[in-house]
Amino acid sequence: MVLIKWLFFLLLSISCICQGQETSKKIPLSEVIITLEKQFNIKFSYAVEDVATITIDKPKPSLTLLETIDYLNSKTLLNFKALDDRYITVSVLNKTVSVCGIVLADANKLPLIGASVFINNIKRSTITNENGKFSLKNISITATLTISYIGFESRNFTAQELFFAQNNCKEIVLTTRNEELNQVLIPVYLTPGLQKYLDGSTVLNTKKFAILPGLIDPDILQSIQALPGVESTNESIANINVRGGTNDQNLVLWDNIKMYHSGHFFGLISAYNPNLTNKVVVSKNGTSAQYSDGVSSTINMYTKDLVTNTFSGGAGINSISTDAFLEIPITKKVEFHISGRRAITDLFSTPTYTKYFNRSFQDTEINADSDQRETTSDFYFYDYTAKVLFDLSEKHQFRANIIGINNALDYSERFFTNANKTESKTSNLSQKNSGYGGNWKAQWTSKLSTDFITYFSKYNIDANDYRVETDQRLTEANEVQETGIKVNANYKTNNHSNLLLGYQFNETGMLNQTTVSNPIYSSTKKEVLLNHALFSEVEYNKNKTYLRVGVRLNYFQKFKKFLVEPRINIRQQVSDHFALKLEGEFKNQSTTQIVDFEDDFLGVEKRRWILVNNKDIPIATSKQASLGVEFNTKKFNLEATTFYKLVDGITASNQGFYNSFQYKNAHGNYIVKGIEFLANKTARQYSIWASYTFSTNNYEFDTFTPVSFPNNADIRHSASFGFYYLLLKNLKIAVGGIWRNGTPYTTPIQDNETTQSGNNTMVNYGSPNSTTLDNFMRLDASLNYNFNLSAAVKASFTAGVINATNQDNVINRYYKVNPTNSKDAIQVDNKSLGLTPNLSFRVNF
Template sequence: MLLCIGCICHGQNTAKKVPLTEIIVSIEKQFNVKFSYAVEDVANIAIEKPNTSFSLQETIDYLNSKTLLNFKALDNRYVTVSVINKTISVCGIVFSDEKKSPLIGGSVIVNGIGKSTVTDEKGKFQFQNIPINATLTISYLGFESRQFTANELFSAQNNCKEIVLSTKNEELNQVLIKTYLTSGLQKYLDGSTVLNTKKFGILPGLIDPDILQSIQALPGVESANESIANINVRGGTNDQNLVLWDNIKMYHSGHFFGLISAYNPNLTNKVVVSKNGTSAEYSDGVSSTINMQTKDVVNNVFSGGGGINLISADAFLEIPITKKLELHVSGRRSITDLFESPTYTKYFERSFQDTEINADSEQNDTSSDFYFYDYTAKLLFDLNEKHQFRANIIGINNALDYSERLTNSNETESKTSNLSQKNMGYGGNWKAQWNPKLSTNFITYFSQYNIDASDYRVETDQRLTEANEVLETGTKLNAHYKSSDNLNFLLGYQFNETGMLNQTTVSAPFYSSTKKDVLLNHALFSEVEYNKKNTYLRVGLRLNYFQKFEKFLVEPRINIRQKLSNQFALKLEGEFKNQSTTQIVDFEDDFLGVEKRRWVLVTDNEIPIATSKQGSFGVEFNQSQLNIEATGFYKIVDGITASNQGFYNNFQFKNAHGSYTAKGLEFLANKTARQYSAWVSYTFSTNNYEFDAFTPATFPNNVDIRHSMGLGLNYNIYKNLKIAVGGIWRNGLPYTKPVEGDETIQNGNTTMVNYDSPNSENLDNFMRLDASLNYNFNLSQFVKASLTAGVINVTNQDNVINRYYKVNPNDSNDAVQVDNKSLGLTPNISFRVNF
């Protein structure tokens, strides 16, 4: 079957063009001739009519000049039509609709053949030798996507077609910085950071666009213990981050107990990270909001890819079912139970140090087996242009089996322990565009989190079982009203029902404890968003009602950005937020020494609702792709408990309510160019607890990091070869040492460490240098491949990330120091293909 082709002449008025089939019929009548052609060869081609004064040969010459077809007169009666080429070269320049400025880093995909590219610094793209009937999709974050056939973009004069993308109606919050540290990282006007994983470039130490690792490059975002499951945003704990995956609230975020993100990035369209000034639509995360969204457009193109590294293998597919229905799936599984790589060894030692699994024993013969997997699926259905339906599922699983054989008196006894950690989520939404001004989005989800552990202790012949379960359902309705091009209103309602179970059972002596709690939460929220010329403003209000406690919480939000000149802008953000779920650290009943955290619900007495008040003010400078930001912040979080802070001091087993106050300054300077991006970031902050029931009442926070600095450089060595080098330096974490000369104390029949003043000492400074190298190449016309190598801690720096003490088992008057170390030199390599 011949391919359809055609031509559109650059700069002509398409209103005067008529279908080629009509022109052929007219010529046949005028000259009494017959055209011989395949219908599909001339379909969808439109040109201007030839001059009626032309002769037959002049008319044929005109048709040949205006199309990619070959018109040839066999005699005075018959004219044949054939295809000249099956492939053509096209190019275009993509502009924004407002200022007609070039859009850098826009995505251009040739549907169906696996070819894609991004626009350069002039907004230009081009393809060589693509099918003449191919369809190209051009998209850019915050703008409406457009599709063109290849013949629409073809120009016989080799001119590039100018393509204008319109700003999305529902999004006033436009992109402020298009390349932020690396390609794929962008910054919005409201201060939030957006990670587009498809366009993601390269960051030091990373072999894949790990979502939760990438955001740690931002100032004010730390991981005090080097774990992505423990991200500390402006001094907060990890459970104070609201993590959403396609509007589903997630209660688990890491594989390998925090060293690898549990979210597969291959189908992720964007990740929005907000530290302050959050939309009134969101609450329940007093430190930050991490909102992950997967691809949401029906492309009618079959595509996919897969990859493998020294830890895991993964694959993803985008499968068109009909023109209106599409399925996206992804899956990933560790290969560590099949192949123990050097990377796995480093991760295993880091994850399980100072646990029963790595405990030395002369009598015991132990072995362990650890693996993880995750998967996602999304069904996309477009009923029509105004109604879209989506349904998705995500599953995350970590499993650990630990066996122990004790040989005593020539008898061998074998026992097995296990740990399972899962998070399942189901969600759906219905987007409706009722008219050009009014749109709604109805969202519903279900999230289930489970930890199930069975720990058989051979020495005591005792079995300990643990269970922690979270069941949450949520419903949200958002109504957006676009009053004008500059003004948008949001009104919404949200309902959540959260249930939690905590269960402990001991076999000898027998003990059982089960606790269940349920909490219903209603919320009304409204906000107005305004963006015109130099001013961006978003003001919102959220009203929360906790049905169980009959309590109302009012949460105002504000986000203002005022541009003073072409270079300078001022930024003001503020918010009140609350949180009704938290994690407690259980030192007495841990899971094999690996996972000590359990999710619990607030009780309003023993565990109060956590509330935060935060304000920040900053100045921005942006000129010639040099971006400099300085932001001061002040945050108070009230309602924290001693049990969820993980104290290693005299407060370790005490219950009390308190607060912490974090204040400081964040600085970032980032210079981007065609070949490179370089940045330096610095954060100064103080973070102090206040517990009235403790003595002293005020002392440094466990994650009080006074000074933190990051450096990074991405460089394109060649077109397809990139390198990234970066380093982190920060103060060591606070810790508490025992009283010198009186290191232990007797409490009844129990000997305990006698700690000195809390968090009065600091570990040595933390320092790490990372590097990555990426090479992209084509395996075929339709298959792209990439090879990425990364090294974490290139210099093999010996960093202590936690220090505590325990009673010496051989001398009850002595305390033994225990140091937890960070990852040493850890290499990894990844190979990926995409089609």
Template sequence: MLLNKWGIYLLLCIGNFCYGQNTPQKTPLTEVIITVEKQFNIKFSYAVEDVKAVMIQIPNAAFTLQETITYLNSNTLLNFKILNDRYITISVLNKTTSICGVIFSDKIKSPLVGASVFVNNSKSSTITDANGRFSFGSIPITATLTISYVGFESRQFSANELFTTADKCTEIVLYSKNEELNQVLINVYLTPGIQKYLDGSTVLNTKNFTILPGLIEPDILQSIQLLPGVESINESIANLNVRGGTNDQNLMLWDNIKMYHSGHFFGLISAYNPNLTNKVVVNKNGTSAEFSDGVSSTINMYTKNLLTNTFSGGAGINSISADAFLEIPITKKLDLHISGRRSVTDWVKSPTYDKYFERSFEDTEINKSSYQHDTSSDFYFYDYTAKLLFDLNEKHQFRVNIIGINNALDYSEHLTNSNETQSKTSNLFQKNIGYGGNWKAIWNTKLSTDFISYFSKYTINANDYRVETDQLVSEENQVLDTGIKLNTHYKTNENLNLLFGYQFNETGMLNQTIVINPNYSSTIKGVMLNHALFSEVEYHKNNTYVRVGLRFNYFQKFDKLLIEPRINIRQKLSNEFALKLEGEFKNQSSTQIVDFQDDFLGVEKRRWVLVNNKDIPIATSKQVSFGLEFNKNKVNIEATGFYKIVDGITASNQGFYNSFQYTIANGSYTAKGLEFFANKTGYQYSIWLSYTFSINNYQFNTLKPSEFPNNVDIRHSLSVGFYYTIIKNIKIAVGGSWRNGQPYTKPIEGAQTKQNGNNVMVNYGSPNNDNLDNFMRLDASLNYSFNLSPLIKASITAGVINVTNQDNVINRYYKVNSNDKNNALQVDNKSLGLTPNISFRINF
């Protein structure tokens, strides 16, 4: 017995002291129990879940049994009770505990401000304060916490590890990740959950999101509109205008799958579920050479990509839809993440639905009424995602994804004539489904590869029964896009990264129109094969960040090669000031054409087409921007000037409401301006101001006049807002936006219409020569979070869009007055009026 006792003591000495460790290492309690059982020939009786997460320093091997039990009782939140000479019971002393910690960086041991601390399988989370400190007043003793900070390795701790009987908090060290060059520049940008990277990209981390004015959830594409240089002139996330571009000039990627559709309610709600979306990276310029095919911006959405080995999920319902998501561990190496959302508006018509319906179907056949007609409509949407995560080992990861987005509309007309009623039903279906796969391999400490593949299918079709003429019009637009990409990353040292890659895309598009009575049919198909080679160097050391890339694009159909250089430089001048320079060439081989007359029941007026290098050329862009940044004491100020030329646009994809509406012409636009952003953040608040000044003009050499203002020429745009944590579980956000009205074209006074053959048309004057009244809106949101149980968290969020019910006209055009064909009738499209919404969510 004595030999055995000294043998254990010698083993503990070797494990804890003989390597010169200053601080004794902690060991799982389950291992300590086994050692003590052998040492004293006893048995412990306990529930595994009560002790499996407990870590403790091994008791002195020289202790007697009573001393050992006393030590275990004083250093854990468990009750060790001796029943007899043979058995000892272990029970939970307290179900919850309070903990605190201070987080430091590994190299200079400075406090990490804004580090994220999550209680796994719950909604409890916090960030560290100015001293790197965090605390929780009451959490389960069996809980596990994850501590993370961008640029550092995440660490997990049990609540028992952070429990201390002393007055001071547990010190925790996070170790930096040397391989991550593109570090966070600003940890809180606008609001917690939005960050700024060194390369100038903006990152939305939806897991850390608080609230934004008017929103009841972290709507990805709505949140982007708070950034300077990003507008939506018609309030639609399906029409994001980045530095004067059209929506089809934004490259949308969801886990590397190219998406061709982005919104529900035809643009009022983002179609991407934020609950499984881990981060969204927005690039307006200086994009990595890895990406192309979006001449205005790249919006890259990533879902959670790490195995958690914990079951978690959540669900919510609001005035428009209900959703749920689950993260399911199947094995230690395999996870399944799923989500789904469906509108409830075909069951319950809320005031929010009424406002959204009126706005979405304004000036369409759905909202038209006649004394001869009775109409009814049934509209719903849904989306779903699934992701399978498999880690073969530490060096090989496999991911498989699927995403589906659906909008459906049934519209019925009932025409009564001579006591006879005719009924016809029209319908509209809009879908985007995508499949993706990714294999990441780490071959050694310097070399890694990413193999990416995807398939995306977009379809919109409509069957329009026109009762008055007994006519059926069927229209379809379909996109099939298949792509593969191989990225090779080589890390020469901790400051320098190299990227080499190849990308292949095959894109096919179909446009079909079939008319019955009279019979007519038109089908247009096209296929393109594109190849690309790209290379990039990324360097970051001390105050200098540089990323330089080159991309070679080969269009097989046209035997055409386009070379695209990219540059992104940030130089820190002092602790407070930095300069940044960004530039890029990009191209785009697909675009949308706009038909205001007939497309898809008038609800969706755009259809995708491929370039043909003739009347629809390849669109190309050249852009440069230069800026100054100031950052001190959580005050961030940025001023950026930009100059952008996009060539190869067509009159048909601009959506003209003027004399060029039916003209075939190719041209360009030039956007130049200044973006200003100021933000002050604190532990409980954030205040921001965003202002953009820009001049945006078209140039069409074959039109007269050849130069005139762009449809989205918004000279001045201003937004201000703040969020504030009133108390720990109540947050408020208020914000307002103001901008110049959109340009529009008036008919010629005294000659508002003109004869064109047998048709009478509006006789427009100078294109985009007038502007609508200024746009102004105030939004607000309020969030209250609470615990339903230690493991189930809940929140209620209320939001109001356009609190003051401002009457904003967002588009104006003219049509021939059917009662007086010598005059034109003015048509105004209005923005959302006062629109309330409320949501209830639970997370576990």
């Protein structure tokens, strides 16, 4: 009996609780309307979409019809109006409202300071304060707001949803992405738009980018040269040297597509349009185990990946090219992004184009002077990108990408003979890189997510050079085709750690072809390489400790060879202001570029991609380690990093030697040791920085004499400085300079400058790289002004100048046999850009 009483009491309590919960729970307005129609025998006239998302407390049954209508009008932003005793109309109020919210992190419900709140249809925005709170006034009730924060999933809300809680601001909880462990360490690094992450990588956010000295837009590969340890010995994007490495040792990814070409104008302009590029991540060491290749660095570019349901775009023109981009919503779940850029250099010449042209084609037959011939050349470039964004559901996203890059040079020549006759020739050079990619992201549970990636990349360079004086036609081709598949599985073990497991497969094919008409000669080489890899890593971030440890197992099917590559990245905060940083990695590379001076492409492009054969061209491997200390206080950042890098398996043919080893086959290594310093002070209106790098970089080739000698990219001392200042609300200025030692070069033996080898006469070089060029110095400046053409259209004008003091810098020096006296060698100097102005005008809507 007692048991029955207790059971009865328990059931009664549960019933009361359930009823209490039911009365306090909001219910859909559509259900309320159905109930009221039955209760009062009336009909509501309304559009389903107007009430579909609205929930309210159920009105009390004791209310009269008029009291119920007043109640509905007070609890919603709808207008309920009785036409008679039978019919009631429902319409949306056309008015503006005030909204507010408090943005919190899902793990600990702590406020997110500086979260972005963006009103999509009118492009107004704000950020959250120190309490995570935001408020906006005079917002259309139909407006949609997007709330985002780096490392968290973005969320969309209607103004109507946020209005209902304006007196008690709505709590908005953002869920973390898998990469939230790698948080932003320095939000403004050198200039707005550059950030530094906990793992030491540098992120370029092109949308928030301010300006850097000399630049008129956020040129991706030019901007990263502001970082210590990143140089270009010949001022070319096609030759970026990261801690002494060569350009082909940089892994360049565009939305997970491996790219084999990086520059327009043969390296003076980045080939990647920044307008749809959302961020660029640069890693010099301690790379994630999911990436291979790139024994010197990884440059990972990501385009915009969020479906905003907002039509926007922009266009611009500068002294070299014009471009445009569009973001087009198709449905609420599908969006299309497209961009295009084309040179205007074949339509008319500007002072900037003249400077770039003379810099690119100096010491080539295109710019060679002769009384016996006339030459004309036509050069242009273009690039395009397109992306489809499809959110299948809240947990599944699909993305498809395409990118195309093209450089074209047409060169014609009229040759005057002694018999007053003329002969003409036409030569051309085409350089292309195209890529296609697909990406499926799936969030299976709150802890498990997967990322399936596939891509195809194709690179072509084709040259057709007819030489009148020898009646010889030279045709050369280099083609790369690569297909890749990668599967990443991320498991969030807890709020502080992630586990990554993955598999990658690559099939790379390369073709090199050379044909000569007189005498007849033809050579075609095709190679294919299949690579498999398994990788795993753990990422941890808690109590001032950041740790990422991983390993990658590579298998080269053709060689039946395994390579194991450990990776480590640790950052420990030892006090409020000091932190220690340790990075290390093993990496490999199965593709490389060779430099052929005998069969050049019109004297311009001398590099061709080839695959390793694990014999005379071995797999390149690298071992890197770096140890650094960081000091941060009151937006002042001071860093010092010492590093060591050994790259083994390099070949003499891919180093571009101008010495006695120029035509020899051998493989060896280079070792770089150095230390980098960076000091950076930021404030609301300005940022000022200075950096210095000291390093030694030496080759070792066992079959050469001497065995060891300075690397072509050996720059012992390199320093830079710069500042960015917000003069007025819409006016910015940036000024900066570079000073570094000249690069090494080799001189001929005095009084014995040439030597005979069969029927060929060659320069008789002395000790390799024993002399250095004069110091390199350059001062750059930029000025940017933003203004509004209308409420929805923004414009900007940017002026920049490279080498403002017109410094005469020699960036490369070599020698060739004097055609009029074969016993002498002629010195050839390649010079950097002189004073080069550029202007840009852009509009965005």
